[in-house]
Amino acid sequence: MTSAKSAKRIDDINNKNDRTNREGLRGWLNPILYGWERVSYWFQRLTGIFLLVYFIGHVYETSSLVSGPDAWAAMLEMTQTIGGHIFLILVIGASTLHTVNGIRLIFTQSGQGLGKPGRPDYPYDPTSVNNKQRSGLWIAFILAAVAMLYGANVLFSGE
Amino acid sequence: MTSDSIKNNNRNKNNSKNTTKWFSNITLLRESQIMKIHYITAVGALFVVAIHIMMRLIMPFNMSLEFENVILNYKNVFYALLLESILILIAIHGFNGLRVILLEIRQTQIWERAVNILVIVAMIGIIAYGTRTIIIANGFSLG
Numbered sequence: 001m002t003s004a005k006s007a008k009r010i011d012d013i014n015n016k017n018d019r020t021n022r023e024g025l026r027g028w029l030n031p032i033l034y035g036w037e038r039v040s041y042w043f044q045r046l047t048g049i050f051l052l053v054y055f056i057g058h059v060y061e062t063s064s065l066v067s068g069p070d071a072w073a074a075m076l077e078m079t080q081t082i083g084g085h086i087f088l089i090l091v092i093g094a095s096t097l098h099t100v101n102g103i104r105l106i107f108t109q110s111g112q113g114l115g116k117p118g119r120p121d122y123p124y125d126p127t128s129v130n131n132k133q134r135s136g137l138w139i140a141f142i143l144a145a146v147a148m149l150y151g152a153n154v155l156f157s158g159e
Numbered sequence: 160m161t162s163d164s165i166k167n168n169n170r171n172k173n174n175s176k177n178t179t180k181w182f183s184n185i186t187l188l189r190e191s192q193i194m195k196i197h198y199i200t201a202v203g204a205l206f207v208v209a210i211h212i213m214m215r216l217i218m219p220f221n222m223s224l225e226f227e228n229v230i231l232n233y234k235n236v237f238y239a240l241l242l243e244s245i246l247i248l249i250a251i252h253g254f255n256g257l258r259v260i261l262l263e264i265r266q267t268q269i270w271e272r273a274v275n276i277l278v279i280v281a282m283i284g285i286i287a288y289g290t291r292t293i294i295i296a297n298g299f300s301l302g
Contacts, residue, residue, distance in 0.1 A: 045260055052253040059246070059289045065233070066295040069226040076224060099205060106198050154220050 037129055040137050044101050047094040054091050085155040092151035097144040104136035193255060200252040207245045214238070233296035246289040254278040254285075 030038075064075040078084055107113055113136070115127030188196075214232065215223045222228065232238050258278045262271060 048253070048256045049260070052257060055249055055253055056285060059285055059292070063288065063292045065226075065229060066292055072226045072229070095208075099201075102201055106201070109194075109198075154216070 035129065036134055036137055040101055040140075043097060044105065047098040050094050051091070051098060054094075085152075088155060089148050089151050093144045093148040096147040097140050100140035100143050101137065104133070104140065107136075108133065197252060197255050197259075200248045200255075204245065204248040204252055207241055207248065210241060211245055230296060233293065236297075239293050239297045242293050243290060246286055246293070250282045250286050250289075254282040 061075055061079075064071040079088065104113075113130070113132040115130050115132075118127060217223070218228070233242070255278070258274055261274045261278075
């Protein structure tokens with residue numbers, strides 16, 4: 001890097017107006033450049049919000065029980081459509097992914113599977129981003145897919 | 160001031176930095192304690208939700224959702240307690256998760272206080288509403 005370029009870079013860094021590191025939600029949602037760990041972070045939060053919305057809807061849906069059989073049947077009819085089945089399959093996938101990835105995160109937060117800390121040598125691969133962590137994530141995706149297939153089979157066959 | 164009292168002061172200052180002040184001057188729980196509750200409720204919910212789903216699969220799925228079958232489930236005291244525990248565990252876990260996400264997006268005192276109050280009110284609201292369903296369905300007369 002030439003000295004003029006490096007001086008400009010230092011000026012840019014020093015100039016607070018040029019610092020665009022406060023990305024807010026856009027930064028939260030951007031999976032580019034951060035690898036599968038960011039995708040995991042992203043999925044954990046999105047599935048969490050989705051499941052919370054489903055939970056609130058489910059509590060409301062089941063409250064129709066207290067209004068008698070007709071109200072229950074009318075509410076149930078909404079879920080007995082192809083759209084309702086697809087929604088429930090998504091709920092099954094989201095809950096499985098959130099659960100398995102959440103178990104991985106509990107272990108990670110307690111310091112398990114992070115590798116030993118070491119001197120930062122080139123090419124600076126962090127020991128915490130290792131195959132144990134990645135395989136945990138892939139297991140979560142695979143189990144979510146299996147659960148969705150099983151759910152689809154139960155819902156569409158009615159058994 | 161002795162070195163011990165200086166150490167204690169510093170420790171108190173650090174403690175107050177690491178705690179969540181939910182209401183103006185009342186410190187209820189540290190973030191580390193809240194996260195422990197978050198994980199405990201997650202593991203607890205995993206077991207009770209698994210039982211809840213299995214109850215839907217012990218007979219053909221459509222049949223298990225018939226009004227009479229569902230009411231019979233609610234009339235079973237143990238199952239009603241299981242539903243109540245699911246309600247409480249997931250409400251705490253879910254709304255605390257939402258709180259964590261909202262506090263990651265923005266960090267000002269007003270925002271944090273508003274988010275904390277909002278999630279506590281929503282949590283109590285959903286638990287109260289779900290408990291009402293369980294209590295009424297538990298005493299519901301079929302005939």
